[in-house]
Amino acid sequence: MSTEIKVPVLGESITEATLGEWLKKPGEAVAQDEAVASLETDKVSIEVGAPVAGVMGAYGVQIGDTVSVGGVIGSIEAGSGAPAAAPAKVEDVRQSPPVTPVAASDDQRGGAPTLSPSVRKLVLEKGVDPTTIKGTGKDGRLTREDVLGAPAQAAAPEAAPAAAAPAAAPAADRREERVRMTRLRQTVAKRLKDAQNTAALLTTFNDCDMTEVMAARARFKDAFENKHGVRLGLMSFFTKAAILAAKTIPSANAQIQGDEIVYFDYMDVSVAVSAPNGLVVPVVRDADRMGFADIEKAIAALGAKAKAGTLTMADMQGGTFTISNGGVFGGLMSTPIINPPQSAVLGLHRIEDRPVVRDGQIVIRPMMYLALSYDHRLIDGREAVTFLKTIKEAIEDPTRLLIDL
Incomplete structure (x- = not known):
């Protein structure tokens, strides 16, 4: 007896996905609801569970194929099957070459x-x-x-050089591999190019002295973690600073929709995080109503889901403003691209000690470059500079975040 494995509902307005990988080989035992395949949509990866217990049957589609909601991708056969460690069959190798x-x-x-x-x-x-x-x-x-x-694998010992070696010929083991772009990567590429083609992109820069924020974190980090069960990070400070700046420059938290400008009385902050299949931007909703601890908890939960590949479409949809932290990868400066239909994105970078002038004296301070990319159709240069300057002032004097100044 055979039971079809069908593509589940993927989310609102999502009708297609790409088969990312098979998680079970034909002949392996499968429990009911156990993941047998991974699908990649435009934004997230979704695991397909077995409809019944039994034995994994033949694959109906190959890795990289596009599948539709309700489509059949394989089957579950009756029986007990082989353990998961069974050697791969010929058809398995064809689907995912070792x-x-x-x-x-x-x-x-x-x-x-x-x-x-x-x-x-x-x-x-x-x-x-x-x-x-x-x-x-x-x-x-x-x-x-x-x-x-x-x-990295240890390199083989080098052979002694020949007395008069001729011009080097291409190495015999040179090779190329063509890897089909995942649906997520295709969507990222399309959206980024659409942003360049549609928005009038411009980036303004500033730097900020991180001394006070770092001192506050050092002073309160243990008490904060003991009370709230989460670390006090930089993202909560910058999220609160962006919320404060948006009160002064509401266009940074607005969107162009057709021939209208939509202003939001709330702030849903998209936070760029690294996931196994690429960069994703899950949303911290109603961040403007949250305290430091709630923001840190929300970001930590989304980061954990991104790493585990369990983000849902609901986690990804919406967002009125984005914060991207390239500093975790060591980036010194960048020009981030807005996340359409949003109108602005704040780019954070690495902190490094640099000489600066304070009260006529050259001193060493932990400095960070800030970048704000924005849609010039909606946000004027003066507004962009004011928005970024407000963030700088709030980070350099975190007391402003407490008294809303």
């Missing part, structure tokens, strides 16, 4: 791990053997973080 960039013995290699397209690409770039890395993802699958944390 990546073995370095030589390994049969004992080392074992069953080739199933890799998502993004992880496979990263494995090839780093030149590591995926069979030597312990996966921390679901069912022991490798994640991007696992590969990034793996040491």
Whole structure:
């Protein structure tokens, strides 16, 4: 007896997805509701559960294929099946070819791990053997973080140079790999290009002295975490500062819709976070009504869901303003692109000690560059500079956040 595996409802107005990876091989035992496949929509990854318990049947679609809501992608057969560690069958290899960039013995290699397209690409770039890395993802699958944390393979000893070597010829082991763009990456590319084509993008810069914020964090971090169960980070300070600035410059929290400007009396802040399949921007809703602890808890929860790949469409929809923190990756300065239909995005960067002048003296201060990219159709240059200056003043004197000044 065979039961069809169908594409579930993906979210409001979402009718298609891309098959990201198969999580079960044909012949493996499957429990009811156990994840058997991962689908990639425009914004999030969604796991497809088995409708019944049984044995994974033949695949109906291949990795990278576009599937529609309600479409059949495979089947579950009656029976007990083989354990999950069973060797891959021929059709499995066709669906997700094993990546073995370095030589390994049969004992080392074992069953080739199933890799998502993004992880496979990263494995090839780093030149590591995926069979030597312990996966921390679901069912022991490798994640991007696992590969990034793996040491590079030791290089083979160099041969002695020839006496008069001719011009070097291309290496025999040079290779190329074509990896189909995920639906998420395609959507990101399209939206970013649409933003450039539609909005009149402009970026203004400033820098801010982080001394007072860092001192406040050092002073209260332990008491804050003991009371609220979450760390006191920088994002809550900048979120509160952006909310304060939006009260002065409401156009930074507005949108152009057709020939109308929509002003919001609330602020839903999109926070750019890194997920296994790329950058995503889940939303902290009603951030303007939250305190520091609530903001930190909301951001921590969204970050954990992004890392686990469990963000939903509801987590991603909406947002009236975006904060992107490139400083966590070491970025010194950038020109972030707005997240349409939003009109502004605040870019944060790394903190570094720099010489500055205070009261006629050159002193060392922890400084951060700030960037505000905005849609010049809606926000004038004076407004953009004022908005960013308000954030700078609030960060350099956090008391302003408490007295709404």
